[in-house]
Amino acid sequence: MPLLIISHMTRYNYSQPVAFGEHRIMMRPRESFDQRMVSAQLDIEPRPSSLRWIHDVFGNSLALARFDKRAKRLTVISTTHLDHAPLAGHQIEVEDYARLFPFTYSSEDMPDLLRSIERQHLDPERVIDRWARGFLAKDGSTETLALLADIAATIRRSFTYVPRHTKGTQTPMETLKLRQGTCRDFAVLMIEAARSLGFAARFVSGYVYDPSRDEGGDEGPVGDIVGGRLGGGNTHAWVRVFLPGSGWVEFDPTNGIIGSRGLVRVAVARDPYQAIPLSGTWAGLPGSYQNMQIEIDIRQAATHGNRAGQNN
Numbered sequence: 001m002p003l004l005i006i007s008h009m010t011r012y013n014y015s016q017p018v019a020f021g022e023h024r025i026m027m028r029p030r031e032s033f034d035q036r037m038v039s040a041q042l043d044i045e046p047r048p049s050s051l052r053w054i055h056d057v058f059g060n061s062l063a064l065a066r067f068d069k070r071a072k073r074l075t076v077i078s079t080t081h082l083d084h085a086p087l088a089g090h091q092i093e094v095e096d097y098a099r100l101f102p103f104t105y106s107s108e109d110m111p112d113l114l115r116s117i118e119r120q121h122l123d124p125e126r127v128i129d130r131w132a133r134g135f136l137a138k139d140g141s142t143e144t145l146a147l148l149a150d151i152a153a154t155i156r157r158s159f160t161y162v163p164r165h166t167k168g169t170q171t172p173m174e175t176l177k178l179r180q181g182t183c184r185d186f187a188v189l190m191i192e193a194a195r196s197l198g199f200a201a202r203f204v205s206g207y208v209y210d211p212s213r214d215e216g217g218d219e220g221p222v223g224d225i226v227g228g229r230l231g232g233g234n235t236h237a238w239v240r241v242f243l244p245g246s247g248w249v250e251f252d253p254t255n256g257i258i259g260s261r262g263l264v265r266v267a268v269a270r271d272p273y274q275a276i277p278l279s280g281t282w283a284g285l286p287g288s289y290q291n292m293q294i295e296i297d298i299r300q301a302a303t304h305g306n307r308a309g310q311n312n
Contacts, residue, residue, distance in 0.1 A: 003038065003301040006080040006207060006264065008235075010278050013290040017070035020046075023280030025063040026056075027078035029206065030265045038081040046071045058274070060267045065280075076278055081301070082264065086211075087250075089258035094145055095245040101142045102198060106244065113200035113242055120271055121192055127173050132193035148241055148251055149258050151193055155186050156256035165234070165294075169272050183254040184272055187237040190253045200242040204250065205275040206266040208236040209298040234294055235277050240268060264298075 008027050025044075031037050044051070048065040056062050097103055105113055123129065135150050136142045160180040170178070170185045172192040181189075187203055194201040238252035248268075250260045257263060267275035282289070 002084050002211060004080075004082045004084050004209070004264065005297075005299045005301055006078075006082060007295070007297045008078045008207075008277070009075065009293070009295040011073060011075045011293040012282075013293070014072050014282070014284065014288045015290055016285065016288055017072050018282045018284030018288050019070050020067040020074060021281035021283070023065045023067075023074075023076075023278065024276070025065060025076055025078075026060055026205075026267050026275065026277050027076070028061040028063070028266065029080055029082055030060060030268065032265070034085050034087055034260060035264060036083040036085075038083055040081075041079045043075075043077040043079070045073070045075045056274075058268050058270075060269070060275070070284075074282075084264065086260035086263065087246075088261050089149075092145060092243070092249055092259060093245045094243050098144055098244040101136070101144045101147050103144065103244075105200070105242070109242070109244070115270055116200035116202050116242070117195055117198060119192060119195050121171055121173070121188075123173060123192070123196075127176060128189075128192050129196045131176060132196045144243065145258075147197075148194065148199070148243075151190055152239075152251045152253040152258065153256045155190060155253035159186060161186075161254060163234070165292075183237040183252075186253040187239050188272060190239045190251065194239070194241055202240045202248070203269050203272050203275055204238050204240050204263075204265055204267070205235055205269075205272075205277065206238075207264040207296065207298055208252070208255065209262055209264070209300075211262045211300075234296060235266070236263070237272070238263060 006029070025042065027042070028040055029035055029037065042063060044065055046067060046069045049068040050066045052064050054062050054064065132151070135147055158179065159175070162180045162182065164182045169188050170181050172189040175181045175185045175189045191201040191203060238250060238254065238257070240248040240250055243249050250263055251258055252263060266277070269275040
Protein backbone atom coordinates (compact mmCIF):
# COMPACT_ATOMS: atom_id res chain seq x y z
CA MET A 1 0.00 0.00 0.00
CA PRO A 2 1.92 3.09 -1.19
CA LEU A 3 1.80 6.36 0.73
CA LEU A 4 1.34 9.11 -1.82
CA ILE A 5 2.26 12.77 -1.41
CA ILE A 6 0.09 14.81 -3.77
CA SER A 7 0.65 18.51 -4.41
CA HIS A 8 -1.81 20.42 -6.61
CA MET A 9 -1.18 24.11 -7.27
CA THR A 10 -3.40 26.41 -9.33
CA ARG A 11 -2.53 30.09 -9.80
CA TYR A 12 -4.41 32.87 -11.60
CA ASN A 13 -2.36 35.91 -12.65
CA TYR A 14 -3.72 39.41 -13.32
CA SER A 15 -2.03 42.57 -14.60
CA GLN A 16 -3.46 44.65 -11.73
CA PRO A 17 -5.29 43.99 -8.46
CA VAL A 18 -8.77 42.49 -8.86
CA ALA A 19 -11.53 41.53 -6.44
CA PHE A 20 -12.41 37.86 -6.01
CA GLY A 21 -15.88 36.41 -5.62
CA GLU A 22 -16.60 33.09 -3.94
CA HIS A 23 -14.39 30.25 -5.18
CA ARG A 24 -15.29 26.55 -5.06
CA ILE A 25 -12.29 24.28 -4.49
CA MET A 26 -12.54 20.55 -5.18
CA MET A 27 -9.01 19.18 -4.70
CA ARG A 28 -9.33 16.97 -1.62
CA PRO A 29 -9.29 13.23 -2.49
CA ARG A 30 -12.36 11.22 -1.53
CA GLU A 31 -11.83 8.95 1.47
CA SER A 32 -12.78 5.31 1.05
CA PHE A 33 -11.60 1.80 1.88
CA ASP A 34 -9.09 2.01 -0.98
CA GLN A 35 -7.76 5.51 -0.32
CA ARG A 36 -7.37 6.82 3.23
CA MET A 37 -6.38 10.37 4.09
CA VAL A 38 -3.35 10.69 6.37
CA SER A 39 -3.11 14.48 6.23
CA ALA A 40 -4.48 17.28 4.11
CA GLN A 41 -3.63 20.97 3.92
CA LEU A 42 -5.13 23.76 1.83
CA ASP A 43 -3.12 26.98 1.41
CA ILE A 44 -4.71 30.00 -0.26
CA GLU A 45 -3.11 33.37 -1.06
CA PRO A 46 -4.49 35.95 -0.56
CA ARG A 47 -5.87 34.55 2.65
CA PRO A 48 -9.67 34.18 2.38
CA SER A 49 -11.90 36.08 4.77
CA SER A 50 -13.84 32.84 5.29
CA LEU A 51 -13.34 29.21 4.38
CA ARG A 52 -15.85 26.45 5.00
CA TRP A 53 -16.14 22.83 3.94
CA ILE A 54 -19.25 21.06 2.68
CA HIS A 55 -20.14 17.81 0.94
CA ASP A 56 -21.85 18.25 -2.41
CA VAL A 57 -24.73 16.09 -3.64
CA PHE A 58 -22.28 13.32 -4.66
CA GLY A 59 -20.39 13.34 -1.34
CA ASN A 60 -17.34 15.15 -2.72
CA SER A 61 -15.44 17.44 -0.32
CA LEU A 62 -15.85 21.03 -1.42
CA ALA A 63 -14.20 24.12 0.11
CA LEU A 64 -15.94 27.48 -0.28
CA ALA A 65 -13.59 30.47 -0.03
CA ARG A 66 -14.60 34.13 0.19
CA PHE A 67 -12.26 37.11 -0.04
CA ASP A 68 -12.21 40.73 1.12
CA LYS A 69 -8.89 41.78 -0.42
CA ARG A 70 -7.83 42.65 -3.93
CA ALA A 71 -4.70 41.04 -5.39
CA LYS A 72 -2.83 40.51 -8.65
CA ARG A 73 -2.56 36.80 -8.01
CA LEU A 74 -4.72 34.04 -6.57
CA THR A 75 -2.89 30.87 -5.57
CA VAL A 76 -4.48 27.66 -4.25
CA ILE A 77 -2.26 24.78 -3.12
CA SER A 78 -3.63 21.45 -1.91
CA THR A 79 -1.14 19.08 -0.26
CA THR A 80 -2.28 15.58 0.64
CA HIS A 81 -0.71 12.48 2.17
CA LEU A 82 -2.78 9.46 1.14
CA ASP A 83 -2.65 5.72 1.81
CA HIS A 84 -3.64 4.13 -1.48
CA ALA A 85 -4.81 0.51 -1.68
CA PRO A 86 -6.26 0.35 -5.19
CA LEU A 87 -8.41 -2.41 -6.65
CA ALA A 88 -6.70 -4.28 -9.48
CA GLY A 89 -8.60 -5.48 -12.51
CA HIS A 90 -8.36 -9.16 -11.54
CA GLN A 91 -10.02 -8.41 -8.19
CA ILE A 92 -13.29 -7.27 -9.79
CA GLU A 93 -16.15 -9.68 -9.17
CA VAL A 94 -19.51 -9.62 -10.91
CA GLU A 95 -22.66 -11.30 -9.59
CA ASP A 96 -23.71 -14.37 -11.56
CA TYR A 97 -26.86 -12.74 -12.91
CA ALA A 98 -24.84 -9.84 -14.33
CA ARG A 99 -21.87 -11.68 -15.80
CA LEU A 100 -23.41 -11.79 -19.27
CA PHE A 101 -24.82 -8.76 -21.05
CA PRO A 102 -27.62 -7.72 -21.09
CA PHE A 103 -28.79 -7.84 -17.48
CA THR A 104 -31.08 -5.73 -15.31
CA TYR A 105 -30.02 -3.95 -12.14
CA SER A 106 -31.83 -5.07 -9.00
CA SER A 107 -35.02 -3.32 -7.97
CA GLU A 108 -33.23 -2.09 -4.83
CA ASP A 109 -30.43 -0.39 -6.80
CA MET A 110 -32.32 0.89 -9.83
CA PRO A 111 -34.02 3.96 -8.24
CA ASP A 112 -30.64 5.34 -7.16
CA LEU A 113 -28.91 4.52 -10.45
CA LEU A 114 -31.44 6.01 -12.86
CA ARG A 115 -29.85 9.47 -13.16
CA SER A 116 -26.48 7.82 -13.89
CA ILE A 117 -28.08 5.75 -16.67
CA GLU A 118 -29.81 8.77 -18.21
CA ARG A 119 -28.08 10.07 -21.36
CA GLN A 120 -26.57 13.56 -21.18
CA HIS A 121 -25.98 14.25 -24.90
CA LEU A 122 -28.53 14.29 -27.69
CA ASP A 123 -27.69 11.72 -30.33
CA PRO A 124 -30.55 11.88 -32.86
CA GLU A 125 -28.67 9.81 -35.43
CA ARG A 126 -27.78 7.19 -32.79
CA VAL A 127 -24.09 7.41 -33.61
CA ILE A 128 -22.97 6.42 -30.11
CA ASP A 129 -25.58 3.66 -29.90
CA ARG A 130 -24.33 2.01 -33.09
CA TRP A 131 -20.70 2.32 -32.03
CA ALA A 132 -21.35 0.85 -28.58
CA ARG A 133 -23.38 -2.06 -29.96
CA GLY A 134 -20.50 -2.90 -32.23
CA PHE A 135 -18.78 -4.37 -29.15
CA LEU A 136 -21.52 -6.96 -28.58
CA ALA A 137 -20.98 -10.56 -29.62
CA LYS A 138 -23.38 -11.63 -32.35
CA ASP A 139 -24.10 -14.95 -30.62
CA GLY A 140 -25.35 -13.22 -27.44
CA SER A 141 -22.46 -14.40 -25.27
CA THR A 142 -21.01 -10.98 -24.39
CA GLU A 143 -19.39 -10.93 -20.95
CA THR A 144 -20.21 -7.76 -19.04
CA LEU A 145 -16.73 -7.00 -17.70
CA ALA A 146 -15.06 -7.90 -21.01
CA LEU A 147 -17.47 -5.60 -22.85
CA LEU A 148 -16.56 -2.57 -20.74
CA ALA A 149 -12.87 -3.44 -20.81
CA ASP A 150 -13.03 -3.70 -24.60
CA ILE A 151 -14.59 -0.24 -24.92
CA ALA A 152 -11.88 1.29 -22.71
CA ALA A 153 -9.09 -0.57 -24.53
CA THR A 154 -10.41 0.43 -27.95
CA ILE A 155 -10.42 4.12 -27.02
CA ARG A 156 -6.88 3.77 -25.66
CA ARG A 157 -5.68 1.97 -28.78
CA SER A 158 -7.59 3.72 -31.56
CA PHE A 159 -7.88 7.33 -30.39
CA THR A 160 -5.12 9.96 -30.09
CA TYR A 161 -4.65 11.73 -26.78
CA VAL A 162 -4.25 15.49 -27.35
CA PRO A 163 -3.83 17.68 -24.22
CA ARG A 164 -6.13 20.70 -24.11
CA HIS A 165 -6.13 23.12 -21.18
CA THR A 166 -9.24 25.10 -22.10
CA LYS A 167 -12.50 24.47 -20.27
CA GLY A 168 -15.21 22.20 -21.52
CA THR A 169 -15.38 18.88 -23.34
CA GLN A 170 -16.14 17.74 -26.83
CA THR A 171 -19.43 16.01 -27.42
CA PRO A 172 -19.04 12.23 -27.64
CA MET A 173 -20.07 12.44 -31.29
CA GLU A 174 -17.24 14.91 -31.97
CA THR A 175 -14.72 12.68 -30.20
CA LEU A 176 -15.87 9.65 -32.17
CA LYS A 177 -15.58 11.59 -35.44
CA LEU A 178 -12.20 13.20 -34.68
CA ARG A 179 -10.71 10.07 -33.08
CA GLN A 180 -8.78 12.33 -30.73
CA GLY A 181 -9.29 14.30 -27.54
CA THR A 182 -8.37 14.79 -23.90
CA CYS A 183 -8.98 12.42 -21.01
CA ARG A 184 -12.21 14.35 -20.33
CA ASP A 185 -13.39 13.77 -23.89
CA PHE A 186 -12.58 10.06 -23.72
CA ALA A 187 -14.35 9.72 -20.37
CA VAL A 188 -17.50 11.41 -21.71
CA LEU A 189 -17.46 9.16 -24.79
CA MET A 190 -17.22 6.00 -22.70
CA ILE A 191 -19.88 7.22 -20.26
CA GLU A 192 -22.34 7.85 -23.09
CA ALA A 193 -21.49 4.50 -24.71
CA ALA A 194 -22.01 2.66 -21.42
CA ARG A 195 -25.28 4.49 -20.74
CA SER A 196 -26.53 3.68 -24.23
CA LEU A 197 -26.19 0.03 -23.25
CA GLY A 198 -28.07 0.55 -19.98
CA PHE A 199 -25.12 0.80 -17.57
CA ALA A 200 -24.98 3.33 -14.75
CA ALA A 201 -21.84 5.39 -15.38
CA ARG A 202 -20.30 8.46 -13.73
CA PHE A 203 -17.51 10.92 -14.46
CA VAL A 204 -14.45 10.89 -12.20
CA SER A 205 -11.86 13.63 -11.75
CA GLY A 206 -8.61 13.00 -9.90
CA TYR A 207 -4.98 12.16 -10.42
CA VAL A 208 -3.04 9.49 -12.30
CA TYR A 209 0.37 8.12 -11.33
CA ASP A 210 2.56 5.15 -12.27
CA PRO A 211 2.61 2.68 -9.34
CA SER A 212 5.19 0.46 -11.04
CA ARG A 213 7.98 3.00 -10.68
CA ASP A 214 9.86 1.78 -7.62
CA GLU A 215 6.95 1.63 -5.21
CA GLY A 216 8.11 2.84 -1.85
CA GLY A 217 10.83 5.00 -3.41
CA ASP A 218 10.87 8.68 -4.22
CA GLU A 219 9.51 9.54 -7.65
CA GLY A 220 10.01 12.54 -9.82
CA PRO A 221 7.22 14.83 -10.93
CA VAL A 222 4.41 13.47 -13.04
CA GLY A 223 4.25 14.81 -16.61
CA ASP A 224 1.87 14.38 -19.53
CA ILE A 225 3.10 10.81 -19.96
CA VAL A 226 3.60 8.95 -16.67
CA GLY A 227 5.61 5.78 -17.18
CA GLY A 228 3.55 5.18 -20.31
CA ARG A 229 0.40 6.60 -18.71
CA LEU A 230 -1.27 9.61 -20.26
CA GLY A 231 -2.98 12.50 -18.55
CA GLY A 232 -0.50 13.46 -15.83
CA GLY A 233 0.68 16.99 -15.12
CA ASN A 234 -2.93 18.07 -14.77
CA THR A 235 -6.06 16.62 -13.24
CA HIS A 236 -7.09 13.38 -14.90
CA ALA A 237 -10.55 12.08 -15.84
CA TRP A 238 -11.99 8.60 -16.17
CA VAL A 239 -15.21 6.61 -15.68
CA ARG A 240 -16.97 4.61 -12.95
CA VAL A 241 -19.51 1.97 -13.93
CA PHE A 242 -21.77 0.24 -11.42
CA LEU A 243 -21.35 -3.54 -11.56
CA PRO A 244 -23.34 -5.83 -9.24
CA GLY A 245 -20.84 -7.64 -7.04
CA SER A 246 -18.18 -4.91 -6.97
CA GLY A 247 -20.18 -1.68 -6.98
CA TRP A 248 -18.61 1.30 -8.71
CA VAL A 249 -15.62 0.14 -10.77
CA GLU A 250 -13.05 2.40 -12.45
CA PHE A 251 -12.37 2.32 -16.20
CA ASP A 252 -9.76 4.71 -17.61
CA PRO A 253 -10.18 4.82 -21.41
CA THR A 254 -7.20 7.17 -21.79
CA ASN A 255 -4.81 4.53 -20.45
CA GLY A 256 -6.89 1.36 -20.75
CA ILE A 257 -6.81 0.88 -16.96
CA ILE A 258 -9.41 -1.41 -15.36
CA GLY A 259 -9.64 -0.94 -11.59
CA SER A 260 -8.15 1.91 -9.59
CA ARG A 261 -4.44 1.05 -9.64
CA GLY A 262 -2.63 4.32 -10.34
CA LEU A 263 -5.83 6.39 -10.07
CA VAL A 264 -6.70 8.69 -7.15
CA ARG A 265 -10.33 9.85 -6.99
CA VAL A 266 -11.06 13.44 -6.03
CA ALA A 267 -14.55 14.03 -7.38
CA VAL A 268 -17.30 11.79 -8.73
CA ALA A 269 -20.17 13.35 -10.65
CA ARG A 270 -22.87 12.69 -13.21
CA ASP A 271 -21.40 15.28 -15.60
CA PRO A 272 -17.93 16.89 -15.97
CA TYR A 273 -19.15 20.39 -15.10
CA GLN A 274 -19.98 19.10 -11.59
CA ALA A 275 -16.36 18.10 -10.94
CA ILE A 276 -14.35 21.25 -11.70
CA PRO A 277 -11.29 21.46 -9.37
CA LEU A 278 -11.39 25.26 -8.98
CA SER A 279 -14.04 27.74 -10.07
CA GLY A 280 -15.03 31.25 -9.08
CA THR A 281 -15.43 34.84 -10.21
CA TRP A 282 -13.35 38.00 -10.22
CA ALA A 283 -14.05 41.69 -10.85
CA GLY A 284 -11.65 44.26 -12.26
CA LEU A 285 -10.74 46.27 -15.33
CA PRO A 286 -11.28 44.48 -18.66
CA GLY A 287 -8.16 42.70 -19.87
CA SER A 288 -6.73 42.25 -16.37
CA TYR A 289 -6.66 38.46 -16.59
CA GLN A 290 -3.30 37.18 -17.87
CA ASN A 291 -3.05 33.43 -17.45
CA MET A 292 -3.51 30.37 -15.28
CA GLN A 293 -0.75 28.01 -14.07
CA ILE A 294 -1.29 24.45 -12.88
CA GLU A 295 1.36 22.26 -11.28
CA ILE A 296 0.65 18.75 -10.01
CA ASP A 297 3.25 16.54 -8.38
CA ILE A 298 2.68 12.99 -7.09
CA ARG A 299 5.38 11.18 -5.18
CA GLN A 300 5.52 7.87 -3.40
CA ALA A 301 6.95 8.34 0.07
CA ALA A 302 9.86 6.16 1.11
CA THR A 303 8.33 5.43 4.53
CA HIS A 304 4.99 5.58 6.31
CA GLY A 305 6.57 6.95 9.47
CA ASN A 306 6.22 10.43 10.94
CA ARG A 307 2.70 11.02 9.72
CA ALA A 308 1.18 14.37 10.39
CA GLY A 309 -2.30 15.04 11.72
CA GLN A 310 -5.07 16.15 9.44
CA ASN A 311 -5.57 19.84 8.80
CA ASN A 312 -8.05 21.89 6.82
